[in-house]
Amino acid sequence: MKKTENKTINNSRRDFLSKAAVAGTITIAPGVLLHSTSAHAIDGDATDLNTSVSTRPLDQEVSSKNRWGMLIDTTKCATGCTDCVDACNEENGLIGHNRPETDAQYIRKVTLKSKSTGHELSLPLMCQHCETAPCADVCPTGASFVRADGIALVDKHICIGCRYCMMACPYKARSFVHEDVKNQKLSAPRGKGTVEACTMCVTRVDNGGIPACVEACTAENHNAMIFGDLKDPNSPISIELKKHGGKQLRSDLALNTGVRYQGMNE
Amino acid sequence: MTRFLRQTAVMVYALVGFSLLSASTLVGTAHAGTPFPDIHEPTDKSVKCIQPEDVMRREHMNYILHERDETMREGIRGEPESLANCINCHVEPDENGEIAGIETDQHFCSACHEYTAVQIDCFQCHADRPQKYIKRNSHTSSLRQQLQQTLAASNAADKGVKQ
Numbered sequence: 001m002k003k004t005e006n007k008t009i010n011n012s013r014r015d016f017l018s019k020a021a022v023a024g025t026i027t028i029a030p031g032v033l034l035h036s037t038s039a040h041a042i043d044g045d046a047t048d049l050n051t052s053v054s055t056r057p058l059d060q061e062v063s064s065k066n067r068w069g070m071l072i073d074t075t076k077c078a079t080g081c082t083d084c085v086d087a088c089n090e091e092n093g094l095i096g097h098n099r100p101e102t103d104a105q106y107i108r109k110v111t112l113k114s115k116s117t118g119h120e121l122s123l124p125l126m127c128q129h130c131e132t133a134p135c136a137d138v139c140p141t142g143a144s145f146v147r148a149d150g151i152a153l154v155d156k157h158i159c160i161g162c163r164y165c166m167m168a169c170p171y172k173a174r175s176f177v178h179e180d181v182k183n184q185k186l187s188a189p190r191g192k193g194t195v196e197a198c199t200m201c202v203t204r205v206d207n208g209g210i211p212a213c214v215e216a217c218t219a220e221n222h223n224a225m226i227f228g229d230l231k232d233p234n235s236p237i238s239i240e241l242k243k244h245g246g247k248q249l250r251s252d253l254a255l256n257t258g259v260r261y262q263g264m265n266e
Numbered sequence: 267m268t269r270f271l272r273q274t275a276v277m278v279y280a281l282v283g284f285s286l287l288s289a290s291t292l293v294g295t296a297h298a299g300t301p302f303p304d305i306h307e308p309t310d311k312s313v314k315c316i317q318p319e320d321v322m323r324r325e326h327m328n329y330i331l332h333e334r335d336e337t338m339r340e341g342i343r344g345e346p347e348s349l350a351n352c353i354n355c356h357v358e359p360d361e362n363g364e365i366a367g368i369e370t371d372q373h374f375c376s377a378c379h380e381y382t383a384v385q386i387d388c389f390q391c392h393a394d395r396p397q398k399y400i401k402r403n404s405h406t407s408s409l410r411q412q413l414q415q416t417l418a419a420s421n422a423a424d425k426g427v428k429q
Contacts, residue, residue, distance in 0.1 A: 056341075058341075058342065058343045058344045059342060059344065059345075060342070061336075061340035061341060061342055062340055062341040093402070145339070147339070147341065148340075149341070153338070155338050155339070156391050157334060157335075157338065180390075181390075181391070182367075182393070182394075183393050183395070183400045183402070184391065184392060184393045185393075185397070186350055186393065186397050189391040189392045189393075190391055191390035191391035192390060193390075194391070202341070203343070206341050206343055207343070
């Protein structure tokens with residue numbers, strides 16, 4: 001039996017998330033590249049969009065003066081493009097074991113279809129870097145935490161692999177490492193028995209860089225992702241958010257996510 | 267009182283005697299070829315360790331632990347005390363170009379840790395060799411293939427449910 005169309009805001013959000021969860025688990029992403037992978041010249045606007053980077057000296061600790069975030073324009077995110085996912089896998093040394101159910105993924109492409117209009121959109125979904133993160137709330141050891149500058153991380157040194165955070169996360173953003181790992185990347189230590197997720201490429205960010213996914217999206221001239229400081233009113237991300245606004249996924253949970261989305265029309 | 271003193275004296279003699287005996291036994295066995303760990307010395311002698319050898323032997327775990335929490339929680343990077351820095355100097359390929367992994371007792375860390383039977387967990391998450399010696403294939407293409415398969419499967423499943 002078909003449900004009657006009730007177009008309240010809460011219902012559409014619920015629809016969106018139930019779809020997101022389903023799409024995320026089984027659809028993941030088609031691997032076809034719709035875009036030419038030849039080198040693109042990065043145009044002026046594109047580089048300017050990601051100029052808000054960390055200027056903190058590395059011997060000083062992170063502070064709440066910054067809040068790192070991302071803004072994703074879903075209208076520019078092409079269905080079938082997985083440039084951000086590929087860049088993430090490469091950056092973090094994520095190797096699949098041909099077991100999609102359990103293979104680690106920090107970022108995945110999700111396709112959403114509006115029930116009312118049939119409008120489809122594709123977006124990358126990763127750790128939303130909540131200010132009040134459910135993963136950190138439920139962690140029994142304090143391994144899941146949110147850094148002062150808003151990046152949610154797992155301290156694998158004290159993670160006991162209970163996976164409580166994976167259940168608490170409304171975005172299904174975390175993975176558990178089931179296999180022994182060798183030859184890890186320097187900036188992405190990971191091992192069996194611990195939970196992991198998008199780190200917003202914390203080592204890059206600390207060194208004044210931008211996350212690998214944003215870099216790839218910009219380099220391929222899609223320009224669907226902007227990285228920057230949400231607390232700096234003059235950063236491109238803040239200016240863009242002020243101008244056109246942005247949605248938080250499951251904003252009803254009041255998690256104040258660091259990742260925001262635009263163009264999520266029905 | 268005298269009885270107590272005499273008893274104490276006997277105990278002290280006994281203790282001294284015992285320790286002398288055990289010391290001589292130890293020295294004796296050492297000469298008889300006690301196996302010692304084969305610790306790899308870095309070939310580049312121009313680079314000095316951050317602390318003298320005796321300090322590093324006793325304190326390395328404290329240095330690494332301290333740095334670990336500062337880096338993880340506070341984002342402080344670039345300190346000289348780091349596991350990666352240890353590995354970068356102390357783990358080198360042998361004359362055949364092979365690097366002894368942490369699972370062997372030839373690795374710089376496991377040489378001592380196996381000898382002293384102290385379990386080492388660092389390398390469950392961290393690479394046991396310098397990044398420059400790690401050959402990486404691009405896994406992107408194989409991942410993409412997997413994703414295509416998954417998509418095809420889920421599309422088929424979708425159709426089955428809907429129609």
